Amino acid sequence: MTPFQFSTVQELVEKASYEGTTISQIVAQWEVETSNLSREKIFEKMSNNWKVMKKSIEEGLQKEGQTMGGLVNKAAAHMYNAILTGIVPQDRLSKTIYKALAVAEFNASMGCIVAAPTGGSCGIIPAVLSTAQEEYNFNDEQIVWSLFTAAGIGLVIAEKASVSGAEGGCQAECGSAAAMAAAALVELLGGPPQKVATAAALALKNALGLVCDPVGGLVEVPCIKRNSFLAVNSLVAADLAMAGIPSLIPIDEVITAMGEIGRALPESLRERAQGGLAATPTGKKYKNE
Amino acid sequence: MIGVFYVSERGMKMSVFDILGPVMVGPSSSHTAGAVNIGRVARQVFGEKPDKAEITLYGSFADTYKGHGTDRALVAGIMGFKTDDPRIKDALAIADEEGLLIHFSTSKEGTYHPNTVRIKLSNKFQSSEIVGVSIGGGRVRIREVDKFKVDISGIYNTLLCSYPDQMGVIAKVSEILASEKINIATMSVSRDKTYQIALMVVEVDGELPDQAVNQIKAMPYFDTVKAIRKIEL
Numbered sequence: 001m002t003p004f005q006f007s008t009v010q011e012l013v014e015k016a017s018y019e020g021t022t023i024s025q026i027v028a029q030w031e032v033e034t035s036n037l038s039r040e041k042i043f044e045k046m047s048n049n050w051k052v053m054k055k056s057i058e059e060g061l062q063k064e065g066q067t068m069g070g071l072v073n074k075a076a077a078h079m080y081n082a083i084l085t086g087i088v089p090q091d092r093l094s095k096t097i098y099k100a101l102a103v104a105e106f107n108a109s110m111g112c113i114v115a116a117p118t119g120g121s122c123g124i125i126p127a128v129l130s131t132a133q134e135e136y137n138f139n140d141e142q143i144v145w146s147l148f149t150a151a152g153i154g155l156v157i158a159e160k161a162s163v164s165g166a167e168g169g170c171q172a173e174c175g176s177a178a179a180m181a182a183a184a185l186v187e188l189l190g191g192p193p194q195k196v197a198t199a200a201a202l203a204l205k206n207a208l209g210l211v212c213d214p215v216g217g218l219v220e221v222p223c224i225k226r227n228s229f230l231a232v233n234s235l236v237a238a239d240l241a242m243a244g245i246p247s248l249i250p251i252d253e254v255i256t257a258m259g260e261i262g263r264a265l266p267e268s269l270r271e272r273a274q275g276g277l278a279a280t281p282t283g284k285k286y287k288n289e
Numbered sequence: 290m291i292g293v294f295y296v297s298e299r300g301m302k303m304s305v306f307d308i309l310g311p312v313m314v315g316p317s318s319s320h321t322a323g324a325v326n327i328g329r330v331a332r333q334v335f336g337e338k339p340d341k342a343e344i345t346l347y348g349s350f351a352d353t354y355k356g357h358g359t360d361r362a363l364v365a366g367i368m369g370f371k372t373d374d375p376r377i378k379d380a381l382a383i384a385d386e387e388g389l390l391i392h393f394s395t396s397k398e399g400t401y402h403p404n405t406v407r408i409k410l411s412n413k414f415q416s417s418e419i420v421g422v423s424i425g426g427g428r429v430r431i432r433e434v435d436k437f438k439v440d441i442s443g444i445y446n447t448l449l450c451s452y453p454d455q456m457g458v459i460a461k462v463s464e465i466l467a468s469e470k471i472n473i474a475t476m477s478v479s480r481d482k483t484y485q486i487a488l489m490v491v492e493v494d495g496e497l498p499d500q501a502v503n504q505i506k507a508m509p510y511f512d513t514v515k516a517i518r519k520i521e522l
């Protein structure tokens with residue numbers, strides 16, 4: 001029997017719907033068939049990713065001092081304190097924000113993280129899923145399965161467009177992470193495969209055109225705060241999809257559009273630290289430091 | 290099972306763990322994790338503990354190495370640390386303690402890729418030099434070994450054999466690998482400028498047991514034979 005292959009999200013949706021299962025199960029099965037690893041082994045590897053993600057939230061929140069480039073100083077801790085003291089309301093939104101900051105800041109401080117899909121965008125998926133775990137009491141096993149759904153969306157994006165800021169701008173990094181997080185969240189919330197795809201489409205649409213212009217070439221500004229913005233973007237996308245609001249443009253077409261936009265971006269806005277925020281008078285001060 | 294199906298533009302099979310992973314010390318998969326991996330290969334090409342590392346950074350590596358911890362990452366790799374080792378952050382201090390002398394310089398010369406580094410390792414007895422590039426996601430390519438042009442991905446167990454150029458050597462090596470049931474993934478030979486010395490690079494699927502390496506070492510052709518263990522991405 002020829003194992004199942006996929007190159008579009010639609011194929012994942014159809015197969016999962018036909019078999020009455022979830023996209024995560026289809027993606028996990030595909031990984032087993034193409035990797036020579038057992039189902040237990042790949043689940044264990046993904047569980048380890050989840051463990052590192054959770055740890056990076058905790059450690060990122062507790063970490064002392066500035067980031068490596070010194071452009072961000074304990075943003076997550078500030079946000080967390082604002083929640084504790086009631087300056088900002090304690091809800092799904094504020095939790096997602098501080099968690100995304102924690103992971104992204106930890107990354108910029110040489111902490112241990114899971115590239116998801118990259119180092120620059122590593123805070124989005126952990127923040128969305130950890131907050132979901134807190135709010136809805138999902139167990140670790142449920143979350144780990146949802147990571148396969150996120151990865152399935154990411155695989156299609158990597159194949160059809162890109163998940164690298166140097167190739168496609170930040171839409172390819174943080175935009176992809178947001179689409180992946182939104183998809184995972186909808187699956188956790190019990191949304192059918194079609195809604196999972198819708199959430200990914202909505203999240204990615206709203207990140208189209210996002211350029212990569214990191215100040216000083218470092219993964220700090222705008223990257224760290226962008227992780228919290230794009231994590232919240234995933235929440236909105238998941239809510240819209242769960243409410244049954246469709247995306248006019250299907251996910252696979254959004255992905256193709258993202259790839260085209262990425263190729264159309266000038267080099268200076270693809271991680272060269274030569275345009276955008278990096279080229280502002282203030283941004284330039286941090287060049288080659 | 291029939292082959293491999295999901296292949297990226299670069300012709301590599303992709304896995305869910307290429308998308309969610311690697312587990313790595315940040316901040317950048319290309320400037321930090323990739324740098325660790327290049328350092329790891331450099332150490333294995335050298336083959337033993339070096340006393341001294343001379344490191345030249347090019348392109349984006351030269352511009353942004355401090356803020357990305359590329360310097361610490363390279364040194365961590367040279368000491369054999371993996372990309373998720375929390376000691377990476379303190380690698381420079383650890384190298385100092387262990388008596389590993391490090392010298393960094395930057396160069397504006399054009400080279401293979403925006404993220405390129407040249408690493409020369411030495412001790413009292415020998416020295417070796419590699420040029421590596423970091424192509425994203427922690428993946429790397431080694432483009433030079435001791436001035437020979439090569440293209441090594443590091444994701445396979447790899448054999449490096451240098452020898453005075455002569456006919457028939459490739460066939461003999463393939464024979465031994467086949468008899469040990471080792472499948473060759475890629476094989477290439479490059480020669481130095483004088484066309485007298487050749488470097489054979491063999492990337493193999495699966496393991497590269499010592500037994501096979503020792504058989505090849507025992508052959509009468511080679512100046513050096515080195516086995517490089519694959520990088521776990």
Ligand code: SF4
Binds near residue numbers: 169219222226271
């Ligand atoms: S701005 Fe660039 S470096 Fe920063 S997260 Fe986005 S893609 Fe990565």
